[in-house]
Amino acid sequence: MKNQIRIMFNSIYEEYDLINNLITFGLHKNWKKQIVDISRSLNPKRILDVATGTADIAIALTKIKNCEIIGMDLSSNMLDIGDKKIKDLGLQQRVILELGDVENLKYNDNYFDVVTVGYGVRNFENLKKSLDEIYRVLKKNGTLIILETSVPKNKIIKLFYNFFTKFYVKLIGLILSKNFEAYSYLQKSASNFPHGHEFINILKNSKFTNISQDIKLFGASTIYVANR
Ligand SMILES: C[S@@+](CC[C@H](N)C(=O)[O-])C[C@H]1O[C@@H](n2cnc3c(N)ncnc32)[C@H](O)[C@@H]1O
Incomplete structure (x- = not known):
């Protein structure tokens, strides 16, 4: 499965940013800014952005001064897009991108002040092993x-959400992506991945504490914050 995930993201890298903007109506940028604000308030010296993909979050984190930023991902093609964005913005001195697998991080114990993950966890093959490594x-x-994506609780909003994800997301994938299967998978995994208290319990199982959740867009996405 991990190889399939790598192959999938290696095939959708070119249109990933455009489709991400379309299916979240650009709102993912605001939520990523919120990740930066939370991180900044912690006065970090070293941050790891896991599953950085095309490096949106890693780049946004460069707003934090005097902080080393590393982005890592399984897909070399996603990272190539990220590297190009970093070069275009002249941020090569601020952020480094590295190929890797969250299940076997090459970094020392007790190394990062903050770890961020944007729309990554639901793609991890072994979620427990990944969270334990983080x-x-x-x-x-x-x-x-x-x-991460979540599912609205309110029944009426959930009807809209189901319609939206089943038709709109797949339609965008069909029109704009060479790999329709990928967007079909991403839609299904968004509907099935544990969210809210279920996901909080998963974090607790990996020994995280002080866990909070901030629900976005009626529950379509959620920001979770947890302490080691
Ligand atoms: C939906 S993209 C998210 C990219 C970016 N963080 C964002 O917010 O747009 C999910 C990313 O998770 C990466 N990924 C999946 N499994 C991984 C693993 N085991 N280790 C590292 N990255 C992984 C994929 O390669 C892909 O780039």
């Missing part, structure tokens, strides 16, 4: 910030 590389009292 826990290991976080400093004691370090903070994990996760942005």
Whole structure:
């Protein structure tokens, strides 16, 4: 499955940013800014953006001064787009992108003040192993910030959400992506991935504490913040 995930993201890298903007109506940028604000308030010296993809969050984090930023991802093609964006913005001295697997992070124990993950966790093959690795590389009292899709609770809003994800997201994928299957998978995984208290319990199982959730767009996405 992990190889399939890599192949999938290696095939949708060119249109990923455009489709991401269309299916969130650009709102993902605001939520990513919120990740930066939370991170900044923690006065970090070193941040890891796991599953950085095309490096949106890693780039946004460069707004934090005097902080080393590393973005890592499984897909070299997604990282190539990220590297190009970093070069275009002249940010090569501020952020480094590295190829890797969250299940086997190459970093030392207690290394990062903050770890961020945007729309990554629902793609991890072994979620428990991935969260345990993130826990290991976080400093004691370090903070994990996760942005992930969730499902609205309100029945009427959920009807709109189901219609939107089943038709609109797939339609955009069909029109704009060479890989329709990928957007079909991304839609299904968004509907099925644990969210809210279920996901909070998963974080607790990996020993995270002080967990909070901030629900976005009636529950279509959620920002989770947790401490090591
Ligand atoms: C939906 S994209 C999110 C990209 C970016 N963080 C964003 O917010 O737009 C999910 C990313 O997770 C990465 N990914 C999936 N499994 C991974 C793993 N085991 N280790 C590292 N990255 C992984 C994929 O390669 C892909 O780039």
